[in-house]
Amino acid sequence: MEMLNWIKGLFIKFLRIFGMFAKEVFDEATKIVIAQLKDFANEVVKELSVENITNEDKRKEAYLKIQSYALNKGIAVKDSLVNLVIEMAVNRLKNLKEQ
Secondary structure, eight states, X not given: OHHHHHHHHHHHHHHHHHHHHHHHHHHHHHXXXXXXXXXXXXXXXXXXXXXXXXXXXXXXXXXXXXXXXXXXXXXXXOHHHXXXXXXXXXXXXXXXXXX
């Protein structure tokens, strides 16, 4: 029983360390993907901001363009990250207009 508890404790420590490592790797990978997409996303959002379509249609169009760009560049990206990059670009554009 004592050996089982020791193994269990060791396994839990391993999971904690691996979890912290995995989180750091994921965070860094996310930063890299954002850096690869942000300039293109800023261009797309700026272009679409003057279009005479609804904000929802602008968002859909931006999503399709950024997703296609990422695919063409070989960048694996989840929907949530594309949406985050769009939101960042929209906020950037709003801040630029306010200045």
